[in-house]
Amino acid sequence: MIKKTKLFFIVLVITTLAGISFTFYKTVIKGDFVVIDSPEEEIVDTSIE
Amino acid sequence: MLLNSICGTEAPSFLGIFDFSTAPTLLFYSYIPILIISIILSSIILVKDNYSVRSKLFFGIAMSFALWILNVLVQWVSSYHVGLMFAWQLTVLFEISIFIFSIAYIRTFINGNNVSWVINGILLIVYIATLIAVPTIYNIQSYDSVYCEGSLGIFWYFVYGFEILTLLWVLIIGIKGYITNKQDYNKRRQITLMTTGLTLFLLAFSVSNIYGEITQNYEVNLVGPLGMVVFLGLVTYTIVRYKSFNMRLFGSQALVYSLWVLVLSLIFINKIDVVHVIVLITLVLLIILGIILIRSIKNEITQKERLQKISLELYDANEKLKGLDKLKTEFLSLASHQLRSPLTAIKGYTSMLLEGSFGEVTGVQKDTIDKVFQSSKHLAKVVEDLLNVTKIEQGGMVYQMAPFDMEKTAKEIVDDLRITAEKKGLVMDFKTDNQAPYTLNGDMEKLRQVFLNLIDNSIKYTKGGSISVILGKNKDKIRFSVTDTGMGMTEETKQSLFQKFARGEGGKVNAGGSGLGLYLAKEIVGAHKGKVWVESPGVGKGSTFIVEL
Numbered sequence: 001m002i003k004k005t006k007l008f009f010i011v012l013v014i015t016t017l018a019g020i021s022f023t024f025y026k027t028v029i030k031g032d033f034v035v036i037d038s039p040e041e042e043i044v045d046t047s048i049e
Numbered sequence: 050m051l052l053n054s055i056c057g058t059e060a061p062s063f064l065g066i067f068d069f070s071t072a073p074t075l076l077f078y079s080y081i082p083i084l085i086i087s088i089i090l091s092s093i094i095l096v097k098d099n100y101s102v103r104s105k106l107f108f109g110i111a112m113s114f115a116l117w118i119l120n121v122l123v124q125w126v127s128s129y130h131v132g133l134m135f136a137w138q139l140t141v142l143f144e145i146s147i148f149i150f151s152i153a154y155i156r157t158f159i160n161g162n163n164v165s166w167v168i169n170g171i172l173l174i175v176y177i178a179t180l181i182a183v184p185t186i187y188n189i190q191s192y193d194s195v196y197c198e199g200s201l202g203i204f205w206y207f208v209y210g211f212e213i214l215t216l217l218w219v220l221i222i223g224i225k226g227y228i229t230n231k232q233d234y235n236k237r238r239q240i241t242l243m244t245t246g247l248t249l250f251l252l253a254f255s256v257s258n259i260y261g262e263i264t265q266n267y268e269v270n271l272v273g274p275l276g277m278v279v280f281l282g283l284v285t286y287t288i289v290r291y292k293s294f295n296m297r298l299f300g301s302q303a304l305v306y307s308l309w310v311l312v313l314s315l316i317f318i319n320k321i322d323v324v325h326v327i328v329l330i331t332l333v334l335l336i337i338l339g340i341i342l343i344r345s346i347k348n349e350i351t352q353k354e355r356l357q358k359i360s361l362e363l364y365d366a367n368e369k370l371k372g373l374d375k376l377k378t379e380f381l382s383l384a385s386h387q388l389r390s391p392l393t394a395i396k397g398y399t400s401m402l403l404e405g406s407f408g409e410v411t412g413v414q415k416d417t418i419d420k421v422f423q424s425s426k427h428l429a430k431v432v433e434d435l436l437n438v439t440k441i442e443q444g445g446m447v448y449q450m451a452p453f454d455m456e457k458t459a460k461e462i463v464d465d466l467r468i469t470a471e472k473k474g475l476v477m478d479f480k481t482d483n484q485a486p487y488t489l490n491g492d493m494e495k496l497r498q499v500f501l502n503l504i505d506n507s508i509k510y511t512k513g514g515s516i517s518v519i520l521g522k523n524k525d526k527i528r529f530s531v532t533d534t535g536m537g538m539t540e541e542t543k544q545s546l547f548q549k550f551a552r553g554e555g556g557k558v559n560a561g562g563s564g565l566g567l568y569l570a571k572e573i574v575g576a577h578k579g580k581v582w583v584e585s586p587g588v589g590k591g592s593t594f595i596v597e598l
Contacts, residue, residue, distance in 0.1 A: 016142070016180060023138055023184040028131045034191040035130075036200070 056197035082310045084118045087111040106154035113146035134192045137199030145179045148215040159226035212255040246283030250276035382439040395425040434565040448492040455487040482521035491577045502566040503531045503594045511535035532593040537585040547571040
């Protein structure tokens with residue numbers, strides 16, 4: 001039987017990996033983030049609407 | 050639009066996504082060795098400290114730090130904007146993890162595994178909040194595609210605040226641990242070293258990050274990880290000096306691995322000034338390692354020599370003791386044999402005198418001769434016991450095993466001794482649990498001697514009351530017990546009663562015993578693969594001697 005603390009850490013690691021995967025999907029795959037072209041400070045939103 | 054565009058003008062030269070030309074030369078030689086050392090060191094600690102909680106937490110610090118370093122390296126060398134942004138976003142997660150693990154580690158190091166679930170809950174909330182913030186604009190609010198860097202969001206105010214709070218928290222835990230461990234000097238020293246190391250590491254790390262962010266000069270961040278070197282150094286020193294991770298060779302191993310990494314890195318360096326720096330670091334580590342190794346070898350040799358000397362002395366002493374013990378046994382055997390013959394004569398002639406074989410004896414004469422007869426009988430018993438002990442010790446005791454009826458033997462003994470008991474005003478009874486037959490395969494004469502001894506002891510050491518002899522069965526074993534209302538005994542007496550020449554509480558009252566009866570009983574019963582023991586509720590509360598065969 002897995003100890004409660006071990007189970008807790010497994011859940012935490014899975015949650016972390018899920019969070020990182022989501023960020024990867026949002027940023028790298030979809031390119032969904034705010035881009036500034038300095039020095040003109042022109043804001044370009046690349047998110048897919 | 051931005052997905053496939055690269056930062057700068059250089060095409061990625063490594064794996065199609067990285068470009069090393071943009072990174073400062075010292076980056077690799079300051080970050081990579083620290084990264085490798087951290088991973089190796091924490092892994093060794095984890096394995097050799099048997100996966101203890103504190104070693105797992107130290108591993109957590111090292112791994113979070115290693116991931117943070119890797120992430121920073123990616124930020125320096127990544128060619129694609131999306132990769133850069135992703136790395137910028139992840140920084141917060143690894144940075145927070147370092148601080149969370151640091152608090153948990155110092156608390157476990159000082160207080161053991163007594164964790165407070167409230168504090169753990171707070172740390173968990175901080176971590177989950179960070180994880181949720183990672184992909185949002187509160188973490189990295191925008192990305193500058195010209196300078197190829199992220200712009201930090203408002204969540205970082207919380208991150209830097211948490212870092213400063215953690216720093217103070219670690220210091221407070223350390224100081225509190227130092228104050229509460231007044232008696233333990235070694236523990237205090239360990240706490241001082243660990244707290245100093247961790248504080249310096251966190252201080253260098255957070256200050257360089259905060260300063261780099263304020264001034265937008267990210268090369269300052271390169272200084273930060275050097276705090277980890279101080280921390281690792283102090284951890285290693287603490288382990289070697291105080292063995293706080295149950296290891297001895299640990300420090301030397303870590304330093305040797307560090308040297309390997311440093312020497313290996315020289316192969317890839319072209320710039321002579323960088324080579325000088327690396328050689329200098331290698332020399333310093335070599336000096337430290339050399340001193341530690343030489344001291345360790347000296348200690349080992351001294352201890353080994355001392356152990357060999359002690360071992361030889363012990364061997365000699367043991368041989369002498371064996372010789373003395375043999376001599377004593379031989380002396381006892383000889384003396385007993387020499388004593389037995391005259392005693393038999395004394396016993397025989399006094400018995401004949403009492404019976405009137407040499408003419409009528411008067412009342413006073415009869416009393417005196419009876420005293421001589423009783424004393425010679427007692428002396429003969431002591432001599433017999435001594436002879437039996439010497440036989441046992443020389444391995445010369447011979448047992449004539451044959452089936453016999455225990456009930457009959459026990460009844461005979463009780464009948465023989467009942468007169469003596471009644472003379473003292475004691476009531477003696479004999480009972481069985483009605484599970485006859487009580488047939489036993491053993492040396493009847495020797496076992497008879499054992500039972501006789503036990504009942505005789507009870508009579509001797511019981512001033513008034515009763516003696517109850519019970520014969521019964523316990524599963525497939527026969528149990529013989531003698532319960533008296535005598536003087537009883539303490540726990541300590543119970544432990545030593547069956548040893549040679551041991552005297553119980555009764556020894557003070559009855560000085561006549563040889564102190565061998567119970568020792569012989571234990572040996573004889575043991576030879577029959579049985580056991581004998583005593584139970585007593587305490588002094589003055591009687592006792593029960595039990596033989597199970």
